[in-house]
Amino acid sequence: MKNILITGADGFIGSHLTEKLVSEGKNITSLVYYNSFNHWGWLENVNCKNDINVILGDIRDYDFCKKITKNQDVVINLAALIAIPYSYQAVSSYVETNINGTLNLCQAARENSVSQLITISTSEVYGSANYVPIDESHPTKPQSPYSASKIAADAIAMSFFNSFDLPLTIARPFNTYGPRQxxxxxxxxxxxxxxxxxxxxxxxxxxxxxDFTYVEDTCEGIALLIGEKKTFGEIINIGSNNxxxxxxxxxxxxxxxxxxxxxxxxxxxxxxxxxxxxxxxxxNTKLIELTGFSPSIDIxxxxxxxxxxxxxxxxxxxxxxxxxxx
Ligand SMILES: NC(=O)c1ccc[n+]([C@@H]2O[C@H](COP(=O)([O-])OP(=O)(O)OC[C@H]3O[C@@H](n4cnc5c(N)ncnc54)[C@H](O)[C@@H]3O)[C@@H](O)[C@H]2O)c1
Known part of the structure; x- marks a missing residue:
């Protein structure tokens, strides 16, 4: 599980995860959303800039996804459109990016026999809680187009586990905050x-x-899922229980x-x-039981x-x- 592709590495959580996994000795390929300025987003500001392989592109393009997932052991998909207000205005682009982008990565991971695909969901899929704390059995409720696109992305990904045995883990972070957000x-x-x-x-x-979780704890939660076969076919909440x-x-x-x-x-x-x-x-009981996760930064x-x-x-x-x- 040494060669890891992180999509959305130019973003808030992705840039922190990139730094963490580089510090743990992984070979990181970081996908940055294509732009003509060759701007690497938050990766412009990380100390490990010279220790990563940066590529620019777009997860909406299947051929591109197939190319970049070749020879990767693990693919972690953080690339997404995530703003709820913008999802009221631009629903189709959320469908294209969050649903079709996830589908492309599932297909590409399957074609290239990637050892693990970790897709990143969101607590927004649950909608307003029917009960708290929210475990993974809580029903989902699409209260925004963003949430709907993530519910669909999770379903597409899970169908690849159920239909094709894709080694899939769905991580479901709650609200994350910290530098670079x-x-x-x-x-x-x-x-x-x-x-x-x-x-x-x-x-x-x-x-x-x-439930607010500091970005280093969210990244720790994601990192703990890498290589854990018992997480395959599972949805796993990441949060602080606050x-x-x-x-x-x-x-x-x-x-x-x-x-x-x-x-x-x-x-x-x-x-x-x-x-x-x-x-x-x-x-967060499931994450704790499966990995020993323990959030370390209080609010x-x-x-x-x-x-x-x-x-x-x-x-x-x-x-x-x-x-x-x-
Ligand atoms: N921030 C939170 O509180 C939170 C909570 C739960 C889940 N998440 C999930 O975590 C992931 C990362 O979120 P974030 O907060 O770092 O957001 P972010 O917007 O900072 O990062 C997402 C990145 O995806 C990239 N991207 C967008 N469209 C792309 C495309 N078509 N191809 C390639 N790259 C593309 C963007 O350039 C952006 O940098 C998302 O999947 C989000 O749904 C975030």
């Missing part, structure tokens, strides 16, 4: 607005509750940053009522690290703090 996510949105000196914090609904409302997170950030700031409800950020997922809390420490990273001018400059990032 885009401003469309709630924690960077709050911190960057405060850091840029705004008098008011513009937000959508602050009542939803989430629960905080957005209001709780605002209070913690205000306390750490020693800033008081007024919250303004910005209607363009409020999701349609039936679409907003009100509660997600992870039951206060994780928020401090995220605030410290965003407080560096060079990092904050990458965020457009005064506009709403869909």
């Amino acid at each position: 885009s401003a469309r996510a709630i924690i960077p949105t709050i911190i960057t607005q405060i850091l840029s000196g705004n008098e008011e914090l513009k937000l959508g609904d602050i009542n939803p509750k989430r 629960e905080y409302s957005i209001q709780d997170i605002i209070n913690l950030i205000k306390e750490i940053m020693a800033k008081d700031i007024k919250i303004i409800r910005d209607n363009q950020r409020v999701r349609p009522q039936k679409s907003e997922v009100m509660r997600l809390k992870c039951d 206060k420490e994780g928020l401090k690290r995220t605030i410290n990273w965003l407080s560096i001018d060079e990092n904050l400059a990458k965020y457009k703090t005064n506009i709403y990032n869909v």
